[in-house]
Amino acid sequence: MEGECKVQLDSSVETEAGRETTQNVKLSSKLSTALLVIALCLSATAAAVLVFHRHAKEPGPEEDTFVLHHALRQISNVRAAIHLEGKHNSARTDSVEWKNQVDQSHYQGELKLDDNEIVIPHNGLYFVYSQASFKVNCSFGAEDDHDAASRPLVHLSYTVKRWSKSYGNDDAKRSYQTILHSIRTVCQKIRSSDLDEQGKWYSAIYMGAVFDLKREDRLKTVMEKKNLLEVEDEPGKTFFGVFAL
Known part of the structure; x- marks a missing residue:
């Protein structure tokens, strides 16, 4: 069991x-x-x-739109600049004629040439510069009555002026103010029997500075009438330009 x-x-x-x-x-x-x-x-x-x-x-439509707007912003951010070449024009009695898109001249970023003046597109700091080159006749002929004590000095004068609504001006009243100015004594008149070959003096005036400019400001150059015939207008000798900082 x-x-x-x-x-x-x-x-x-x-x-x-x-x-x-x-x-x-x-x-x-x-x-x-x-x-x-x-x-x-x-x-x-x-x-x-x-x-x-x-x-x-x-990528969809919204992303394509974003890419397009970004590209446009990049284009709009291109720094404004203009560089002009000067040529003598007998029809102008106070300045050379400024030329765009010739030789090394160029422009971008809405700066433009209008009626021989540079027009500013937006408020901001700009560097304004200009150079005028001259071939001056510093001689006088034998028939001219000059003695050593009375021989005149030869001067060059060059000016850049600004018109702005900030001065209280309107479009109908163009009152300009000088922003760059230079006077240079080149030589004293000397006696020469050959005015075409003797007594030629070469000189250039360069000016440049930074300015706080406003939208629609206008810049122009002024030269004395007697110096216009002596301006050298070969490429790179007489120019006028502005670029944004």
């Missing part, structure tokens, strides 16, 4: 162990299935996000 009881007890213990093992296997299987489902969901979500970003990166 004792042997039978032992056998039955062992059998009962093995049966309980089997049940626990079966339950553990089922629980483990359910857990593995749940983890697999979660992993698949995460993969699907990651794929969806990737596709969304890929489509989002493709």
Whole structure:
């Protein structure tokens, strides 16, 4: 009887162990299935996000508009500048005629040449510069009555002037103020029998400075009439320019 009881007890213990093992296997299987489902969901979500970003990166109308506006801003930020070459024109009695788009002359950024004057497009600091080169006759002929004590000196004068509404001017009343001016004594008259070949003196006047200019300001140059015929108008000798800082 004792042997039978032992056998039955062992059998009962093995049966309980089997049940626990079966339950553990089922629980483990359910857990593995749940983890697999979660992993698949995460993969699907990651794929969806990737596709969304890929489509989002493709340029659309709004992005094209942004790129266009950015390009226009870059163009508008081009620094304003103008450089003009001077030529003698007998029709003008107070200045050379300024030429654009000849030789090394150029312009950009809305600065422009109008009626032989430079027009300022926007308020700001600008560097204004100009040079006038001259070939001056410093001789007089034998028929001229000059002695050493009365020989006149030869002077050159050159001026840059500004018109501005900030002065209280209006378009109908063009009152200019001098912003750059230079006078130079070149030589004293000497006697010469050959006026075409003797007594020629070469000189240049250069001026430049920074000014706080306003929109629609106008800049012009002024020379004495007697000096206009002596201006050298070869490329690079007589010029007038402005650039924004």
